[in-house]
Amino acid sequence: MDVTATPMETLLKRFQLFKLPTLKGAENAVDCESWLEDIDQLFDSLDYSDDHRISLVVHQLQEFYKRFFPISYRKDKGAEFATLRQGNLNIEEYVAKFDSLLKFVPHIADNEEKKTDQFINGLKPEIFTLVNTRRPDNFVDAMNQAKGAEADTGASHSFISKQFVLMHALPSEPLPAIVVVTSPLGGGIVSMKLVRNCELCFEWNMIELDFIVLGL
The missing domain is CATH 1.10.390 (Neutral Protease; domain 2)
Structure with missing residues (x-):
């Protein structure tokens, strides 16, 4: 035969x-x-x-x-993937969750462009902005850029100059505790004010940040 x-x-x-x-x-x-x-x-x-x-x-x-993996289970996981957002997860945790759900959406898993877009769109606003402006070529590139962006945005505080606050009449409030910012050149800058919920727009994406006021 x-x-x-x-x-x-x-x-x-x-x-x-x-x-x-x-x-x-x-x-x-x-x-x-x-x-x-x-x-x-x-x-x-x-x-x-x-x-x-x-x-x-x-x-x-x-x-x-x-x-x-019955059809109902696969549909639920597909819906979970469609609404997946980074939220409070770090990039490693977000990638792991993304990968665990990706197998339930083969039409996206097999399409590099759709997979990359889905990953980027689920990132935190501040990380999304940094990654999206660099236009990654593929999923691995987007993932690596997201890890870099997370490191770039990992500073414990964000700052704004006193002159800028006065120029734009931004409301400020006392900090719960005095903050001393150390300069790489030596010495330090004392701050006692905070500006809350400042809206920043990057490529039509709006994010809100709290800024410590520095008397520069």
């Missing part, structure tokens, strides 16, 4: 005639390796080509996926 001309249905039927080893999800690495060896030996005994082996493995994985 010409195995290369055998239809997929016949290949699957012959394959399923044997008592197939199964994985239940609680196995260790040794058990998984043994399972792969058993499957490989079965393929050898059936004299299946590499292409047929790949087709059957893909089929088995699809069945596994459908069994353990």
Whole structure:
């Protein structure tokens, strides 16, 4: 019999005639390796080509996926992915969450542009602005830029000059405690005022920040 001309249905039927080893999800690495060896030996005994082996493995994985991830579950995870935002997560945590949900939206996972856009759009406003203005080429580039932007915005405080506050008549309030800002050249600057909820616009994206007033 010409195995290369055998239809997929016949290949699957012959394959399923044997008592197939199964994985239940609680196995260790040794058990998984043994399972792969058993499957490989079965393929050898059936004299299946590499292409047929790949087709059957893909089929088995699809069945596994459908069994353990029903349609309702996949839809819920897809909806969760669509509304995913970084929020209080750091970039590493956001990337991990993004990756864990990505498998439930193959139409985005297989499209580099859509995947990159979805990732960027979910970033915090201040990080989104820095990443989006640099126009990353792909998902990995966007992820690396987001990590860099997170480091750039990681300062403990943001500052504004006293002259700017006076020029624009910005309301200020006393700080809960005096802040001393150390200069790289030595010495320090004392501040006792805070301007809250300053609106900054970067490429039509509005963010709000609190600024400590420095008497420069």
